[in-house]
Amino acid sequence: MNEQRRQILDMLAEGKITADEAERLIAALERSVDESPQDGEPRRKPPKYLRILVDDRSEGEQTRVNVRVPLQLLRAGVRLASLIPPHALDQANAQLQVSGVPIDLTQLKPEHIEDLIEHLADMTIEVQDPESNVNVFCE
Amino acid sequence: MMSQVATVHVHSGKARRIRLWIPLLPLYVVLSPLLVLFVLALLVACVMYRVNPFRALGAGARLLWALRGLQVQIKQGGTDVLVKLT
Numbered sequence: 001m002n003e004q005r006r007q008i009l010d011m012l013a014e015g016k017i018t019a020d021e022a023e024r025l026i027a028a029l030e031r032s033v034d035e036s037p038q039d040g041e042p043r044r045k046p047p048k049y050l051r052i053l054v055d056d057r058s059e060g061e062q063t064r065v066n067v068r069v070p071l072q073l074l075r076a077g078v079r080l081a082s083l084i085p086p087h088a089l090d091q092a093n094a095q096l097q098v099s100g101v102p103i104d105l106t107q108l109k110p111e112h113i114e115d116l117i118e119h120l121a122d123m124t125i126e127v128q129d130p131e132s133n134v135n136v137f138c139e
Numbered sequence: 140m141m142s143q144v145a146t147v148h149v150h151s152g153k154a155r156r157i158r159l160w161i162p163l164l165p166l167y168v169v170l171s172p173l174l175v176l177f178v179l180a181l182l183v184a185c186v187m188y189r190v191n192p193f194r195a196l197g198a199g200a201r202l203l204w205a206l207r208g209l210q211v212q213i214k215q216g217g218t219d220v221l222v223k224l225t
Contacts, residue, residue: 049208072207
């Protein structure tokens with residue numbers, strides 16, 4: 001855990017993230033420590049929001065994008081997707097395969113969404129290059 | 140519950156700061172005639188594609204409900220724009 005905290009502080013020192021973002025990341029890290037498993041059973045709350053932070057310096061001017069998407073929207077989207085006729089799903093699956101995304105949309109059921117959201121809490125995506133920095137995580 | 144207020148903050152380095160709290164209920168009332176047309180079109184589409192119209196309406200309403208809490212903030216140079224649904 002100290003390693004992750006050090007990584008955040010390094011990113012702050014290098015100017016890749018702002019002090020606010022560092023504070024949020026450290027708070028998220030501390031929450032994950034507080035909610036760590038006891039007696040082998042995880043007791044953490046499911047995440048409520050998907051956060052997307054983009055910091056771009058590619059055109060000389062700094063651009064920051066901060067998006068917070070309610071995960072309720074994901075639940076609603078999956079319910080909406082369950083209404084798509086089977087032949088349309090087959091076509092979408094075929095196109096996804098062609099694009100190199102082997103996801104079977106027919107297996108995406110509303111009753112599985114809670115498990116999916118629970119596991120999204122563990123997900124953190126960080127993409128860094130010299131001119132931009134993208135963080136995606138759930139909170 | 141559907142979003143009740145849209146918050147828009149615009150802050151430009153040189154210009155003054157603009158803060159708007161837009162109540163959405165009047166907007167829903169104004170748009171309600173369009174909603175009737177939308178529901179009719181949805182019913183026709185549901186019949187064409189053999190989808191249960193009640194489930195489709197429920198899913199659409201749930202999607203609208205789920206927008207509450209959405210927040211988008213963009214900062215570029217001295218300009219900062221924040222849009223939030225609460």
